Amino acid sequence: MTTPDPDGLLAEQLLRLTRRVHRIQKRHLEERDLGVTPAQSRLLRTLAHYPSPPRMADLAERLEVVPRAVTTLVDGLEANGKVRRAPDPANRRVTRIELTDDGRATLLELRGARRSAAEEILAPLTEKERQVLGVLLDTLIDGDAAPRC
Amino acid sequence: MTTPDPDGLLAEQLLRLTRRVHRIQKRHLEERDLGVTPAQSRLLRTLAHYPSPPRMADLAERLEVVPRAVTTLVDGLEANGKVRRAPDPANRRVTRIELTDDGRATLLELRGARRSAAEEILAPLTEKERQVLGVLLDTLIDGDAAPRC
């Protein structure tokens, strides 16, 4: 491989890998035929991390996305009965997003799809390598110094 | 960090890192104010790898994208005078894509932007760690067994 631009390579690698991950996840998702787009799936998963229903703004922050984007995602999920918008009694500006039973069921299937997709993608790496990769990625995501391993 | 879904974590990490890379690259690009979108930038860079002007289909394959997508990208670049569509004398079906002088100049600035962006992103990693990361990513992209390091 010719690498005349070694320092710009990371972005290209990430792009290609992200695309591969997308393809594989899409395939695993379609096998189960849940009516959920990748971004909606991410919102569902994020939703599961909260002990109590979060606000739209909370989701936007967690997803690193503008609040307006969350509206669209919740619209789609609500139309399919996966989540429910509930008013906050304490503050009438906020709407809290709750998982429905259907949403919870979807989430379980989603996890299965993700797990098998991840297994396929990570197959070429040993357990140790996976850990190293995870640490390196986390370091870059956070942008601070790496824990020297 | 709570990781109830360790096997699905990679996709999330990749997504976040890719987004961070996008943000940083965008910032570095905007400082120079080239009129080029990220995908167009990628096409320009890819173009530079060919010793002689490639066909649309070649670019599509190299970019891992459907040929129709290349049409749109080249349209944009051609409108801005960065590339030129040239007929192939030997086969009138194919159009070859050539870099213009302006495109070449843009490419140079692009490289600078990418280099400084990459420097910012990779700053927390040592040289050795960068190499390890590169190998791991390549392994996952190709999908075959990792070279044991």
Added chain:
DNA sequence: AGCTCATTGTTACCTATACTCACAATGAAC
């Protein structure tokens, strides 16, 4: 009380990327 300002979600619109399908022009094979 009332006035001002910040927060919250949303309406309306725009951009970027990439996809499918259909098709016209061309070349290749028999």
Added chain:
DNA sequence: GTTCATTGTGAGTATAGGTAACAATGAGCT
């Protein structure tokens, strides 16, 4: 020369995200 494959593109769609303006609400100050 009829048939079939290749090549690029028009038309339309989906997904993901962003900006700007705004209405409803809450909070703080006087």
